């Protein structure tokens with residue numbers, strides 16, 4: 001007799017693998033000794049501040065190694081209240097839940113909001129794990145096209161056109177991975193008005209909040225009329241170059257937080273107190289990690305934009321934040337996937353095909369801004385030279 005699995009394993013079975021095929025191939029070639037410029041993923045290129053590592057070690061030595069509780073350590077919750085008070089003046093501990101990163105937080109939030117038959121509206125292209133987070137619940141992604149001519153900023157008219165009777169949640173991400181779009185307060189107000197009209201939840205992934213270059217960061221939490229339907233999530237991963245510590249949180253309405261809590265408790269049984277102490281120190285401290293990254297990523301994005309201004313075939317929009325830049329390769333006559341594989345073959349430069357991020361991005365490739373300027377410059381030169389030996393239609 002065949003052993004039987006739950007449907008969630010079918011829904012997630014094919015997610016992930018194909019999306020990372022090029023990244024995995026680049027890694028394998030590097031491991032085999034080839035020189036590969038890897039621009040596929042956005043791991044911060046600065047180390048975690050030694051002062052923060054020290055806080056963690058100090059907490060470990062002080063015995064902060066016991067069980068915590070589902071909501072989070074009191075000292076961290078207090079630091080989060082202070083951090084968010086300017087956006088959400090009435091915030092209390094009942095609005096907060098701690099998680100091991102934005103990823104688990106998103107998983108728990110969407111579990112609490114969506115199920116089979118429900119639609120989750122997401123700007124397309126989107127971060128690679130969103131599809132799985134939605135499909136795990138049995139709900140379906142409702143893509144909303146993000147357009148290069150609008151700097152990939154989600155437009156209210158595109159959202160209005162995508163909303164159906166199934167729609168239940170709008171999942172936002174600002175600053176945006178992979179496009180670098182930053183939602184302005186005005187745009188958030190327009191999108192929020194539609195969410196009120198159609199009774200949609202707003203989930204906002206703000207993991208890149210400290211990495212904005214142009215448009216200032218704005219959160220739907222700052223708009224009082226949206227607060228009852230908004231939950232945001234963020235973490236120390238990007239801001240403090242601390243991806244491996246796994247420390248994030250959600251800020252949302254009391255009743256929604258109450259309903260997410262048992263999902264978190266049954267999955268996690270609380271977080272690690274020594275990580276909570278280190279996170280508190282990060283939030284209360286004056287670390288310059290984000291500022292150093294912000295300056296470097298902005299400079300590199302401008303460098304790429306200028307370098308490509310000479311190219312008759314490659315074009316880009318300046319990202320307003322985040323760790324990435326998208327380049328449109330449609331005029332090479334190749335789609336992003338073919339372009340990326342050939343670039344790896346011929347020049348040893350690995351970029352992510354846009355198709356890994358949704359159906360709208362098939363003519364795009366994504367470059368991480370997390371490598372030194374000269375390496376990035378030589379990769380972009382390769383992309384320009386790439387067409388020289390070939391005759392594109």
Ligand SMILES: Cc1ncc(COP(=O)(O)O)c(C=O)c1O
Nearest residue numbers: 101102103127177207235237248
């Ligand atoms: C848009 C987005 N959300 C969430 C995550 C995961 O963040 P965390 O480390 O907080 O789980 C990433 C990581 O790259 C991301 O790009």
